[in-house]
Amino acid sequence: MLQEKYAPHEIESKWQKYWEDNKTFKVEMDKSKPKSYVLEMFPYPSGNLHMGHVRNYSIGDVVARFRTMKGFNVLHPMGWDSFGMPAENAAIKHGIPPKKWTLDNIANMTRQQKALGLSYDWDREVTTCKEDYYKWTQWFFELFYKRGLAVKKESAVNWCDTCNTVLANEQVIDGKCWRCDHEVVKKDLSQWFFKITDYADELLKDLDLLTGWPERVKTMQRNWIGRSEGLEFEFEIPALHDKVAVYTTRPDTSYGVTFMALAAEHPLIHKICENNPKAEEIKAFCERVRNQSEIERTSSESEKEGIFTGVYCINPFTGRKVEIWVTNYVLYDYGTGAVMGVPTGDQRDWMFADKYGIEKIVTLCPVGKELKLEEMTHAYEEKEGMLVNSGEFTGMEMHKAMAAIMDKAEAEGFGKRRVNYRLRDWLISRQRYWGAPIPIIYCPHCGEVLVPEEELPVRLPEDVSFTAGAKSPLATSESFVHCKCPKCGADATRETDTMDTFLCSSWYYLRYTDPKNTELPFAKDVNMYWGPVDQYIGGIEHAILHLLYSRFFLKVLRDAGLVDYDEPFSNLLTQGMVIKDGAKMSKSLGNVVSPEEILEKYGADTARLFILFAAPPERELEWSDQGVEGSFRFLNRIWRIVLNYMPQMEQKLTGYDAAALTEADKELRRVLHSSIKKVTSDIETRFNFNTAISTLMELVNALYAYKDAKQEPNAGLVYESITDLIKMLSPFVPHITEELWRGAVNENTSVHDQSWPEYSEDALKVDNVEIVLQVNGKVRGRLTVPAAATKEELEQIALADANVQAHIGGATVRKVICVPGRLVNIVAK
Numbered sequence: 001m002l003q004e005k006y007a008p009h010e011i012e013s014k015w016q017k018y019w020e021d022n023k024t025f026k027v028e029m030d031k032s033k034p035k036s037y038v039l040e041m042f043p044y045p046s047g048n049l050h051m052g053h054v055r056n057y058s059i060g061d062v063v064a065r066f067r068t069m070k071g072f073n074v075l076h077p078m079g080w081d082s083f084g085m086p087a088e089n090a091a092i093k094h095g096i097p098p099k100k101w102t103l104d105n106i107a108n109m110t111r112q113q114k115a116l117g118l119s120y121d122w123d124r125e126v127t128t129c130k131e132d133y134y135k136w137t138q139w140f141f142e143l144f145y146k147r148g149l150a151v152k153k154e155s156a157v158n159w160c161d162t163c164n165t166v167l168a169n170e171q172v173i174d175g176k177c178w179r180c181d182h183e184v185v186k187k188d189l190s191q192w193f194f195k196i197t198d199y200a201d202e203l204l205k206d207l208d209l210l211t212g213w214p215e216r217v218k219t220m221q222r223n224w225i226g227r228s229e230g231l232e233f234e235f236e237i238p239a240l241h242d243k244v245a246v247y248t249t250r251p252d253t254s255y256g257v258t259f260m261a262l263a264a265e266h267p268l269i270h271k272i273c274e275n276n277p278k279a280e281e282i283k284a285f286c287e288r289v290r291n292q293s294e295i296e297r298t299s300s301e302s303e304k305e306g307i308f309t310g311v312y313c314i315n316p317f318t319g320r321k322v323e324i325w326v327t328n329y330v331l332y333d334y335g336t337g338a339v340m341g342v343p344t345g346d347q348r349d350w351m352f353a354d355k356y357g358i359e360k361i362v363t364l365c366p367v368g369k370e371l372k373l374e375e376m377t378h379a380y381e382e383k384e385g386m387l388v389n390s391g392e393f394t395g396m397e398m399h400k401a402m403a404a405i406m407d408k409a410e411a412e413g414f415g416k417r418r419v420n421y422r423l424r425d426w427l428i429s430r431q432r433y434w435g436a437p438i439p440i441i442y443c444p445h446c447g448e449v450l451v452p453e454e455e456l457p458v459r460l461p462e463d464v465s466f467t468a469g470a471k472s473p474l475a476t477s478e479s480f481v482h483c484k485c486p487k488c489g490a491d492a493t494r495e496t497d498t499m500d501t502f503l504c505s506s507w508y509y510l511r512y513t514d515p516k517n518t519e520l521p522f523a524k525d526v527n528m529y530w531g532p533v534d535q536y537i538g539g540i541e542h543a544i545l546h547l548l549y550s551r552f553f554l555k556v557l558r559d560a561g562l563v564d565y566d567e568p569f570s571n572l573l574t575q576g577m578v579i580k581d582g583a584k585m586s587k588s589l590g591n592v593v594s595p596e597e598i599l600e601k602y603g604a605d606t607a608r609l610f611i612l613f614a615a616p617p618e619r620e621l622e623w624s625d626q627g628v629e630g631s632f633r634f635l636n637r638i639w640r641i642v643l644n645y646m647p648q649m650e651q652k653l654t655g656y657d658a659a660a661l662t663e664a665d666k667e668l669r670r671v672l673h674s675s676i677k678k679v680t681s682d683i684e685t686r687f688n689f690n691t692a693i694s695t696l697m698e699l700v701n702a703l704y705a706y707k708d709a710k711q712e713p714n715a716g717l718v719y720e721s722i723t724d725l726i727k728m729l730s731p732f733v734p735h736i737t738e739e740l741w742r743g744a745v746n747e748n749t750s751v752h753d754q755s756w757p758e759y760s761e762d763a764l765k766v767d768n769v770e771i772v773l774q775v776n777g778k779v780r781g782r783l784t785v786p787a788a789a790t791k792e793e794l795e796q797i798a799l800a801d802a803n804v805q806a807h808i809g810g811a812t813v814r815k816v817i818c819v820p821g822r823l824v825n826i827v828a829k
Contacts, residue, residue, distance in 0.1 A: 262330060
């Protein structure tokens with residue numbers, strides 16, 4: 001029996017305990033059912049859930065519960081992306097071991113998640129900082145290494161001399177170290193990379209396969225990969241007996257080159273400085289530029305600076321001498337690290353040439369208009385026009401000229417067509433402790449040696465120093481660093497870098513399919529049953545790095561024969577942020593609402609209902625205390641209407657004679673079945689949870705209207721309406737619906753084990769409809785007419801209406817517009 005008042009805390013704790021004790025959401029392979037893998041991005045265990053988490057998990061829970069009721073075998077797991085800097089910061093600031101800090105936070109956040117009533121299979125929980133997980137992260141590193149995809153090479157990094165460590169970009173604040181406030185410099189270090197660029201073309205091409213991804217996310221990935229087609233060609237440097245290569249997507253501007261711009265890191269600078277009277281000046285400039293951030297160097301707002309080296313190169317198209325400059329706006333790791341300067345075709349080059357008095361040559365004009373240098377105030381950057389001052393190509397349309405100029409470069413042997421990418425290889429080295437150790441041993445005789453698979457995992461030591469100013473923590477552990485070479489047995493040392501945490505999150509969705517496997521990261525047959533993820537849900541901020549790395553990772557595993565599909569996530573939903581007072585929730589703004597406050601006051605079902613009702617999932621959600629209160633009132637309204645109909649529910653009449661229904665009966669039945677149709681569509685095809693909930697509110701209103709209209713309700717119709725209402729509400733508010741189901745429908749079964757209701761087309765049909773009557777577009781009345789009335793019948797009915805006749809008066813009816821089921825408009829003049 002149901003108690004008289006809705007008591008959310010009592011109900012929620014009761015059913016959460018029941019679900020946990022009975023492992024209600026545990027799932028196994030079942031090939032008799034279609035599978036559905038629903039996954040929200042796993043969180044970093046920072047200590048407490050915020051409203052963004054609640055929104056993310058509530059969305060996923062609705063999808064998982066709905067698909068379960070639709071007959072799918074649903075995998076819906078949860079875990080923890082638990083390596084990372086905050087735990088190490090806690091160790092430095094408070095002396096708390098990273099492992100303890102992390103596991104304590106996980107315990108608290110697990111408690112918070114369970115309080116939301118989420119339908120996770122907790123037996124599949126993964127924690128990336130535990131040895132049973134990072135053993136396989138190391139195993140994957142070795143797989144990539146064996147396939148030639150993990151390589152060590154020089155890379156410029158942020159370096160703090162005081163702390164003797166590399167800093168991530170986010171650890172550099174105003175050019176200084178976040179720990180000691182000492183000046184940060186750039187330093188070349190040997191770092192580990194994954195060769196994601198080997199898969200650049202496929203990563204780009206396969207975006208077209210992802211029809212279930214938002215176009216915005218795919219565009220962001222396309223731009224990040226940054227494929228371009230152009231010409232790479234060489235300029236001779238007679239004084240150095242050398243050459244410098246450039247890459248351009250605009251070969252049509254080649255005849256307008258008046259200077260060569262080198263990146264401050266370009267290796268040619270060492271040669272330029274030999275016996276050069278400006279050597280010290282050039283080196284000082286390069287050192288200053290190297291310590292600028294990439295954003296500073298490439299921003300359109302930043303001042304363009306350079307230094308002329310005193311050396312010239314020769315434009316192979318014109319034979320003209322061209323000045324070689326070192327500049328602050330060219331980056332070495334894009335293209336060739338050298339850019340041909342064309343002031344009249346590029347605004348950045350125009351500004352640079354203006355500043356340093358460098359020559360400008362017009363090579364492209366709009367069709368039918370001549371550009372005169374003395375009249376120009378900026379570069380002509382349009383991608384259309386005719387070539388001028390371009391030798392044999394003068395007078396050609398620019399696109400035709402581009403092809404012809406590339407043909408010339410290839411024919412004469414000084415250039416070739418080339419595809420270039422903005423994408424760079426993935427730097428995975430981190431000079432931090434709290435990450436998966438890289439399983440490499442350095443032997444003075446054998447060089448780089450992989451740790452044998454049977455010795456994995458390489459465990460994180462605990463005898464490390466986190467003292468600020470110390471070297472990398474792993475390097476402080478003598479027991480960790482010193483080891484024997486697995487090949488020759490000689491004394492050797494371990495790699496003291498750890499892996500980027502993005503590596504851990506690039507394969508976690510695979511481990512969920514087989515989380516207890518001790519022999520492999522996952523069994524192929526098990527993964528092939530569950531994979532790929534059918535619905536992935538997370539924030540737009542992960543649109544590039546996490547999603548791109550995961551796609552790359554899976555393609556490597558496919559090529560290694562571990563999986564047989566091409567993409568990890570078939571469908572992607574990126575939810576919007578939760579904001580308050582027009583701004584993102586932030587402690588500094590004082591506008592944070594804690595999930596625990598809402599749960600304590602109203603319960604989890606109210607929190608879930610509000611956050612799903614307040615906005616479509618892909619849009620920002622404006623927090624509203626009034627909205628939360630309204631959601632709580634709605635749940636109370638549901639409780640009261642079910643309680644009201646308990647006498648009919650107790651009769652357990654599961655059928656009724658549709659032909660014998662009264663008008664009030666038919667209207668309730670119509671609202672019920674139209675609600676089933678719309679709610680099903682809103683969840684299944686559009687994720688419009690807000691409109692689904694709105695439809696359910698209308699159904700509750702209809703049940704109240706039916707109560708007022710019928711003193712003796714049809715018990716069979718009431719039973720159908722209440723049971724289907726509870727079923728449709730259950731993915732959104734699982735606790736109250738479990739209680740209502742057990743108390744009003746069947747105490748021995750769970751609502752979450754029921755099938756989703758089906759609608760009847762017959763129930764949607766109506767005998768009569770209300771139509772609007774208009775005269776010259778103005779509403780002049782309403783009439784109830786037979787739903788099957790034809791246009792001719794509607795016209796006759798409308799013209800016979802006394803009110804319509806009064807408004808027509810003596811005018812002549814010129815036209816009658818009939819829209820069956822909606823309106824009749826009479827045009828009279």
